[in-house]
Every structure is written in C-alpha cells, then in structure tokens.
Amino acid sequence: MGQADGQEPSGQELSRGEMTGAKALWATLANHGITTVFGYPGGAIMPVYDALTFYPEVRHVLTRHEQGAAHAAEGWAKATGEIGVCLATSGPGATNLVTGLADAMMDSVPLLAITGNVARHLMGTDAFQEADITGITLPITKHNYVVRDVEELPQIIAEAIRIARAGRPGPVLVDIPKDVQLAAYAGAIPSPHARPEIPAPSDESIERALELLRSAKKPVIMAGGGSLDAAAEITALARAWDIPVITTLMGLGAFPASDPLWLGMPGMHGSVAANRAISEADVLMGIGLRFDDRVTGRVGGFAPNASIIHIELDAAEIGKIIRTHVPVRGDAKVAAVKLTEGALKGVWPDWTAQLQEWKDRNETPDHWGAGYAVKAVVDRLTPDDILSSDVGQHQMLAAQLARFEKPRRWLNSGGLGTMGFGFPAAIGAGMAEPGVRSVVIAGDGGFQMTAQELATLKMYDIRNVKICIINNSFLGMVRQWQEMFHGKRYSEVWLGDSNPDFLKLADAYDVPGYRASSAEELPGAIDAWLADPKSALLEVVVPHEHGVFPMVPAGAALYEMIESDPRRAAELKAQLADAPMNEAPTSTAAEVNDA
Amino acid sequence: MTEPISYDQLLSILVRDEPRVLTRITALFGRRGYNIKSLSVGNTEHPGVSRMTIVVHGDRGVVEQAIRQLEKLHDVVKIIDHSLEKYVDRELVLVKVAITPESRVEVRQIAEDFRSRIVDVGRHALTFEVTGDEGKLTAFIEQMRPFGILETMRTGRIALTRGSNADIASHIYHGGESDTLRPALEGLEAREERARGVPNLF
Numbered sequence: 001m002g003q004a005d006g007q008e009p010s011g012q013e014l015s016r017g018e019m020t021g022a023k024a025l026w027a028t029l030a031n032h033g034i035t036t037v038f039g040y041p042g043g044a045i046m047p048v049y050d051a052l053t054f055y056p057e058v059r060h061v062l063t064r065h066e067q068g069a070a071h072a073a074e075g076w077a078k079a080t081g082e083i084g085v086c087l088a089t090s091g092p093g094a095t096n097l098v099t100g101l102a103d104a105m106m107d108s109v110p111l112l113a114i115t116g117n118v119a120r121h122l123m124g125t126d127a128f129q130e131a132d133i134t135g136i137t138l139p140i141t142k143h144n145y146v147v148r149d150v151e152e153l154p155q156i157i158a159e160a161i162r163i164a165r166a167g168r169p170g171p172v173l174v175d176i177p178k179d180v181q182l183a184a185y186a187g188a189i190p191s192p193h194a195r196p197e198i199p200a201p202s203d204e205s206i207e208r209a210l211e212l213l214r215s216a217k218k219p220v221i222m223a224g225g226g227s228l229d230a231a232a233e234i235t236a237l238a239r240a241w242d243i244p245v246i247t248t249l250m251g252l253g254a255f256p257a258s259d260p261l262w263l264g265m266p267g268m269h270g271s272v273a274a275n276r277a278i279s280e281a282d283v284l285m286g287i288g289l290r291f292d293d294r295v296t297g298r299v300g301g302f303a304p305n306a307s308i309i310h311i312e313l314d315a316a317e318i319g320k321i322i323r324t325h326v327p328v329r330g331d332a333k334v335a336a337v338k339l340t341e342g343a344l345k346g347v348w349p350d351w352t353a354q355l356q357e358w359k360d361r362n363e364t365p366d367h368w369g370a371g372y373a374v375k376a377v378v379d380r381l382t383p384d385d386i387l388s389s390d391v392g393q394h395q396m397l398a399a400q401l402a403r404f405e406k407p408r409r410w411l412n413s414g415g416l417g418t419m420g421f422g423f424p425a426a427i428g429a430g431m432a433e434p435g436v437r438s439v440v441i442a443g444d445g446g447f448q449m450t451a452q453e454l455a456t457l458k459m460y461d462i463r464n465v466k467i468c469i470i471n472n473s474f475l476g477m478v479r480q481w482q483e484m485f486h487g488k489r490y491s492e493v494w495l496g497d498s499n500p501d502f503l504k505l506a507d508a509y510d511v512p513g514y515r516a517s518s519a520e521e522l523p524g525a526i527d528a529w530l531a532d533p534k535s536a537l538l539e540v541v542v543p544h545e546h547g548v549f550p551m552v553p554a555g556a557a558l559y560e561m562i563e564s565d566p567r568r569a570a571e572l573k574a575q576l577a578d579a580p581m582n583e584a585p586t587s588t589a590a591e592v593n594d595a
Numbered sequence: 596m597t598e599p600i601s602y603d604q605l606l607s608i609l610v611r612d613e614p615r616v617l618t619r620i621t622a623l624f625g626r627r628g629y630n631i632k633s634l635s636v637g638n639t640e641h642p643g644v645s646r647m648t649i650v651v652h653g654d655r656g657v658v659e660q661a662i663r664q665l666e667k668l669h670d671v672v673k674i675i676d677h678s679l680e681k682y683v684d685r686e687l688v689l690v691k692v693a694i695t696p697e698s699r700v701e702v703r704q705i706a707e708d709f710r711s712r713i714v715d716v717g718r719h720a721l722t723f724e725v726t727g728d729e730g731k732l733t734a735f736i737e738q739m740r741p742f743g744i745l746e747t748m749r750t751g752r753i754a755l756t757r758g759s760n761a762d763i764a765s766h767i768y769h770g771g772e773s774d775t776l777r778p779a780l781e782g783l784e785a786r787e788e789r790a791r792g793v794p795n796l797f
C-alpha cells in the first residue's frame with residue numbers, strides 16, 4: 001500500500017474530517033474507480049499529498065521522475081484501455097510531465113494529469129516554481145484547466161475524465177493552485193459521467209463501402225491503434241470476406257498474427273508483404289488510423305492503385321493526409337459488424353496466393369545479432385504477456401518479430417517515438433495486471449533515460465516486470481541512418497565506453513540480472529531470467545553494427561523498399577560472419593572530430 | 596497537378612467564454628500553418644458564449660481541415676461555415692486622411708458618397724468611419740489614397756447568416772428554429788449556476 005505504509009497514526013482512526021479541495025479531488029477520483037495514480041510530490045501539491053493519507057482506497061505509486069509517472073500511467077491505460085492518472089507538483093514537476101503528455105496525445109491515450117500550482121494570488125508573478133503549465137501543454141493536451149474556484153474542482157475532475165475518454169481518447173491536464181487545494185469544499189462529490197455514445201457510421205457510407213469491396217479484386221484491410229477495441233469484429237469481418245489484414249505499429253494485436261490472412265506491419269520497417277499489398281491493392285480499407293508518414297512513405301506513392309475507404313472516429317483525420325474515396329465516420333465496431341453482413345468470400349484467390357508468396361519472403365534472423373536476440377525473446381512470450389518496447393532498432397525488430405494474438409498486449413510510443421517510454425510503461429502495465437508478465441525490450445540508450453525507475457520496482461516489490469536490454473553499444477537507429485545516409489560518419493552515437501554495467505546497476509536496486517553475449521548463451525539466460533520469481537533484467541550483448549530491414553528510406557514510396565540487409569549480403573559473401581564481436585566501431589565520434 | 600485555388604473564407608465560431616479560448620483557437624491555426632487574415636471577437640446575447648468571425652485564406656481543403664480540428668476543441672460550441680449559406684458581412688474602418696485647404700472639400704465629398712461619417716476633425720487631417728463589405732472599404736481607401744492616408748485601422752470582418760436561418764439556438768433568440776447549441780449550452784449553464792451559488796472565498 002506504498003504511500004500509506006508506516007504513516008497510519010497509531011491507535012487513532014483516520015478521520016477524513018473537514019472536506020477540502022484536496023480531499024474532494026481524491027474522493028472524486030475514488031468515485032470514478034481510479035485505484036492507482038503515479039506521481040511525485042512537491043511544495044505546490046502538498047495539500048493533495050496530505051489529503052491522500054485519508055484515502056487508502058487510492059494507491060499512489062512514487063516514481064523517481066515525473067516522466068516515469070506519466071509513462072507508467074500511459075502503460076496502465078494502453079494495457080487496460082482505462083484512464084491512467086499521474087500527479088506532479090508545479091513548475092519543474094509539471095514540465096517533467098510534458099513528454100508523457102505529448103506522447104499520450106500522439107497515441108490517443110486517455111490520461112489525466114493533475115498538477116499543483118502556486119496560490120492564485122501568485123499566479124502570473126513568476127513566483128517560486130511557477131510555470132504556466134496550461135500554456136505549455138495547450139497543444140499537447142486534448143483540453144486543460146486551471147481550477148480557479150474550489151467549488152468547481154470536483155466537477156472539473158469529472159469533466160476532465162470524461163473528455164480524456166470520450167471519442168478519440170487523449171490527455172487532459174488539471175492544474176490546481178495550492179490555495180484551492182486547501183480551501184474548504186461544501187459541495188457534493190460527483191459520480192462519473194455516462195460515457196458519451198460513439199456515433200454509428202451512416203448507412204449510406206456503409207453501403208458505399210460495401211459496393212467498393214464487392215467490386216474489388218485486390219482488397220486489403222489496414223488496422224491502426226484506433227481499431228484495438230474492435231479487434232474481434234475486425235477479425236470476423238476479414239475472415240468473412242477473406243481479406244488480408246495489415247496492422248500498423250499501433251494496431252499490432254488488432255488481428256491475430258497466427259491467422260494466414262495477416263500480412264504484418266506496413267511502413268518504414270514494415271513487412272515485404274504488407275508494403276507490396278498496399279502498393280498493389282485496388283481497395284484499401286483503413287480502420288482507426290491516421291496515415292502517419294512512417295506508415296505511408298512518400299504520400300504520392302502510397303497505395304497508388306487503390307480506392308480508399310477510411311473508417312475513423314475523428315473526422316479531422318479523414319482526408320487529412322490521404323485522399324479518401326469512401327469516408328466512414330464513426331464506431332469501428334459497428335462499421336465492422338455491418339460490413340461483415342453481406343460478405344463475399346474467397347473471390348480473389350490469385351490475390352491471396354500472391355500475398356502468400358510475398359509473405360514467405362520475410363526473412364527470419366538466423367545469425368547472431370539484435371534481430372536474433374529479439375526473436376528469441378519474443379518467441380518465448382505467451383499471448384497474454386504484455387510486451388512494451390522503447391524506441392529504436394529493438395522496437396522495430398520487436399514489432400516485426402513478435403506475434404500478437406490479442407489487442408492491448410503491445411505498448412510502444414508510436415507517434416512521438418519517445419525514448420525512455422518502454423520501461424516505465426511496462427511498470428504501469430505490470431501494476432495494472434499483476435498476474436500478467438510485463439516484458440520490456442529496450443536499447444542501451446533509451447533504457448538509461450528512465451533507468452531510475454528500477455527503484456519503483458524495488459519500492460513496490462513488483463515481481464512481474466521483465467526487462468530486456470539489447471545492448472549494441474550504440475544509439476543504434478541513429479547509427480543505422482548515419483551509416484546509410486550520412487557517409488558512415490558516426491557522430492555522437494557511440495555509448496560503448498560509457499555504458500554502465502547494467503547488471504551492477506540492477507543489483508544496486510536489488511533487481512536480479514542475467515547476461516548473454518552469444519547465441520549459445522542466450523536460451524539459458526532467457527530461461528533463467530523468465531524463471532526468476534522477481535522482476536529481473538536481461539542484458540543481451542549484440543554486435544555493434546546491425547541494421548533493421550526491410551526499410552523504406554525517408555521520402556521514398558513503399559514500393560521502393562530495401563527488402564533485405566545489403567551489408568548482410570556482402571558479409572555472407574566475404575565470409576565475415578564470425579568476425580570478433582567486441583571490436584571497436586568502424587568510426588567513432590572521436591575519429592570524425594579528428595578528420 | 597493543378598494548384599488548389601486559394602481564397603478568403605469566412606467562419607463564425609461560437610465559443611465558451613473562458614480563459615485561453617482565443618489562444619487555443621489561434622494556436623490551432625498557427626501550428627497547422629493556416630493563415631488568419633482577420634479575426635474579430637465579441638459577446639453574444641448569451642452569457643458565457645462569445646462569437647468570433649475568422650477570415651482564413653486557403654483552399655477548400657485547408658478550411659475543411661481547420662473546421663474539423665476546431666470542432667474537436669472543448670471550448671467550441673458551434674462553427675458556421677459561411678461558404679455554405681447566404682450571409683451578410685460588415686467591417687468597420689477608421690481612416691485618417693491628410694487634407695489641405697484645397698483638398699478639403701473634395702475629400703468630404705468623397706466621404707459623403709460613401710456614406711461615411713467624420714469622427715475627428717483636425718487642422719491637417721480628417722478621420723472617417725466607414726462600414727460596409729470588403730469591396731466598399733477597399734474602394735474608399737483607394738479613393739482617399741491620392742490625398743494621403745495617414746493611418747487606418749480595420750476591425751476585421753463580422754458575419755451573420757441571412758434571414759430566419761438563425762445561427763444561434765432558439766432558446767437564445769426565443770422561438771427560432773435551430774436547437775443545435777442546446778446540449779453544449781446546458782453544461783455551461785449548469786456550471787455557471789454552481790459558480791453563482793458559491794461565495795468567493797478570497
């Protein structure tokens with residue numbers, strides 16, 4: 001019970017006593033079924049932390065950085081589909097939430113952020129630890145509030161929760177001046193608003209979509225993050241029609257990977273089959289997605305032969321990037337059910353056969369390297385396990401190689417690409433579902449952005465978080481771009497000389513550590529790591545200079561993808577596959593500077 | 596590919612009268628690179644609701660995207676896209692024109708032709724107030740330009756749809772036809788009601 005531990009007054013009943021703004025905040029959160037919040041205290045939010053001691057029904061998780069609190073709340077929300085809550089003090093505490101809020105905005109995560117602020121009469125005077133956090137977060141929240149009157153506080157919290165969850169979800173921030181937290185509150189504690197109904201798509205739009213599908217010869221479905229809660233309906237739809245399905249980075253799990261109709265992920269590091277299918281399709285039905293540029297490649301070359309059906313809740317996304325022939329605005333679930341009725345089955349055998357041929361081209365990493373290691377780890381996961389990733393090569397490898405059978409088992413920072421996201425998100429998800437294994441794959445770079453959250457594992461004795469660091473001694477993804485597009489000038493991406501001993505780092509927090517440096521060591525290390533009854537860390541030391549392929553270079557069209565690793569081909573030829581692994585990088589920043 | 600045609604487009608936006616609303620709206624336009632040509636804001640008959648008229652320059656796609664993004668803002672109660680209906684629009688301009696003893700009469704005569712009022716009389720300048728649509732104001736300024744324009748200030752355009760096709764809900768105009776604002780306004784009223792019942796603690 002974390003925060004409350006050791007703070008219960010001996011022999012004296014806790015009394016909630018006179019209601020204040022701060023107490024009304026907790027009462028409102030509790031009324032809304034909020035059981036856990038992630039946060040970090042400070043001067044301007046002390047009344048809220050004081051009031052917390054009267055509300056043992058809400059668990060507060062003390063992270064070691066507010067960014068960790070925000071990402072943990074996101075992890076909670078992404079895994080459960082429910083709102084995540086994070087808390088910070090004014091000024092620096094509030095600004096430390098900013099990255100998490102921007103991340104939640106991009107990935108449509110329902111998040112409530114509560115910040116303290118200086119007392120109202122000090123606001124706008126550059127008072128100690130004052131920051132205009134509502135101004136700062138204006139473009140990266142769905143909405144935000146400054147509570148100027150204690151009587152409005154509970155209503156605003158209730159409304160903020162409603163807004164965060166309504167329609168296309170997103171983050172909402174409520175900034176509460178310290179004097180408002182302290183002020184007496186005489187009103188009622190609001191109950192949750194009814195969830196606003198999601199509009200159903202119009203019959204006319206469904207009819208037009210059906211018409212287009214019936215005339216298709218090479219249809220394909222592309223499902224995004226907005227389709228996760230309609231996974232069952234979309235699966236039924238695709239199977240009823242025999243339409244192959246692509247799931248975006250955010251949509252992985254919206255369709256079972258074991259189904260032969262699944263083609264993988266599209267875009268920059270998408271599968272050959274997915275990207276070819278998009279380039280050849282005559283009807284592309286996008287569901288719950290926004291045609292991110294990492295998905296489309298060069299827009300002019302995206303799905304050049306296809307009529308586009310776009311099923312999407314957020315009207316602003318329809319036609320924003322890609323011309324849409326049939327906009328279907330509304331609930332993806334309803335749309336999928338309606339489109340399943342009247343399905344034609346198996347009318348495009350050539351198309352399915354062609355796709356299967358492309359699918360077979362996907363390479364499995366068969367030689368030692370980051371891909372090999374990631375595959376070995378994800379192959380050991382069960383459909384119930386939650387897999388988070390950080391950002392970089394390991395993320396793209398995990399997205400390519402993991403096989404998700406269910407939605408909400410894959411958490412990653414898709415829109416913002418936030419290094420440091422993976423580990424705290426895994427903690428949040430692990431706390432939301434304590435009976436489920438919460439695995440995170442991180443790079444040696446990104447892990448260090450939020451590594452201090454090892455303390456959170458220790459403090460709350462969290463036992464189901466399994467950390468895997470793919471250590472290539474580089475900021476790998478940046479290095480790959482430098483290799484391919486910057487003449488191999490490895491500027492400021494070498495970490496090898498300064499990385500900590502990750503096992504010692506874990507040990508400092510009582511987290512058991514395991515290490516593998518070769519294909520031979522890996523299976524044993526994975527077994528021991530997963531079998532450990534505690535949360536544990538596995539470091540996999542991999543060769544420095546591996547690339548992620550397939551790859552669509554920035555600015556190219558999907559059909560211009562580089563299917564396999566050109567370096568690997570050359571390597572095989574030159575029989576260099578067994579070169580010593582710990583050699584220095586080909587060129588370091590030092591050399592570049594010398595040049 | 597042919598370039599899409601850009602032109603001035605008129606939007607009315609009814610918003611909750613709360614702090615930062617103007618910032619939210621203009622930030623949205625700014626971030627997405629939509630250029631606001633003019634913006635005017637004022638109260639409506641309904642307490643708690645303000646009305647903005649915005650002129651955006653861009654092609655139809657830009658304006659449609661702007662509308663859809665605006666619709667997502669919690670502060671926005673309603674958006675009226677004037678390109679879809681007939682409307683009246685007006686703008687007010689103050690123009691300070693240099694005069695000499697020789698030009699004085701002629702300047703006054705032009706102003707009279709435009710039904711313009713003199714709002715300030717100086718020894719070397721006259722200040723006129725003109726209202727009208729954009730074309731009229733531009734014509735006025737062009738007529739005055741040869742005499743020497745010292746300063747101008749335009750309010751930006753304001754617009755209303757024509758006739759009984761009321762922009763605002765019936766319970767504001769008592770007996771109109773449209774009720775589209777009601778759900779949003781009810782929430783607003785409830786909050787105002789609560790706020791009124793509360794003594795100010797500080």
Ligand SMILES: Cc1ncc(C[n+]2csc(CCOP(=O)(O)OP(=O)(O)O)c2C)c(N)n1
Pocket residue numbers: 390391392393394395417418419420442443444445446447470472474475476477478
């Ligand atoms: C906060 C943040 N800073 C910088 C970047 C740019 N960036 C993207 S991937 C990457 C390298 C990640 O390196 P590492 O964590 O070691 O993972 P790897 O790519 O080697 O698997 C960087 C620096 C980012 N995405 N996020």
